[in-house]
Amino acid sequence: MSDHLLMLEGLAATYNHAIRALSHVSLTVRRGEIVALLGANGAGKSTTLKAISNLLHAERGQLTHGRVVFDGRDTAALTSADLVRLGLVPVLEGRHCFRALNVEENLVAGGIGGGLSRGEIAAGLERIYTLFPRLKQRRRSASGLTSGGEQQMTVIGRALMSRPRLLVLDEPSMGLAPLVVETIFSTLKRLNREEGLSILVAEQNSTVALRYADSAAVLEGGSMALSGDAADLRGRPEIKALYLGSPEESAAHLAALRGPSPADHAAA
Structure with a gap:
């Protein structure tokens, strides 16, 4: 393997x-x-x-x-x-929970999508609530009415219910x-x-x-x-520059990160 x-x-x-x-x-x-x-x-x-x-x-x-x-x-x-x-289980950008469903229903949907049995789903829920205790407190709340952090935990928990590798x-x-x-x-x-x-x-x-x-x-x-x-x-300061610098600065820092090119060595 x-x-x-x-x-x-x-x-x-x-x-x-x-x-x-x-x-x-x-x-x-x-x-x-x-x-x-x-x-x-x-x-x-x-x-x-x-x-x-x-x-x-x-x-x-x-x-x-x-x-x-x-x-x-x-x-x-x-x-x-x-x-x-x-x-292979994705969690897309934007916290795509099922907003009309409550938190626990979202999690159960992940288990169903992963082909889990009823007993496996129950065990999966307990595992998610151990990882994210806040979700257990909010399990009966409509997902669309929870905070951004709770929604992100919900979609990650839903993905984990599918037992990803x-x-x-x-x-x-x-x-x-x-x-x-x-x-x-x-x-x-x-x-x-x-x-x-x-x-x-x-x-x-x-x-x-x-x-x-x-x-x-x-x-x-x-x-x-x-x-x-x-x-x-x-x-490394070069990494920060990739996000905050101008295009010219970013290009210069990328060149620094990559190191000298073969052409540079030849010229030397």
Whole structure:
């Protein structure tokens, strides 16, 4: 059995067969690893995650080159529902809970989607309430009337009810208070450490993502800019510049991160 649970091999993608969104994106997630996918808004993070989950078509997107391999299987012929049943479960950006359903009904829906029995769903609910005690207090509340943090916990809990082997999260910190973000990321780290859950998380918040991830990759303009060990990238001023600097500053810092090119060595 390969150590690689997920492999992206040279992905290229467009929208409406015209707008280039990704070019030559390659990435690996090993079993039991947390990988952070970093990049500014519009860098291609969400497109990459939708390509992984076979959800590009829902937004008129197309994978034009490369392939996605999950647990040794090329996913091209699989549906997003097939992938969930195989253990690749996405949590999309925007806290997409079923707003008219209460919190517990949302969680139960995740168990049903994962094909769990009634007893397994009951056990799953207790597990989620242990991980997120706030959800137990709010389990009878309509999800649309809960706070942003509670909604994010609900959609993550719903995904966990499907018993994923790879959890794919898109911007889980967006719009949330720092304390809530820490709660969510520390819970994910606990699941990774205690249960071996593999996690791929796309984030603009590089500070928190790099603290909890094992490895990281940076996208810029739909292409892979760099990748490496999270501990090596954490705290580097160049990473901050990618999000806050001007395009010229970002390009200069990317060049610094990548190091001298072969042409530079030849010139020297």
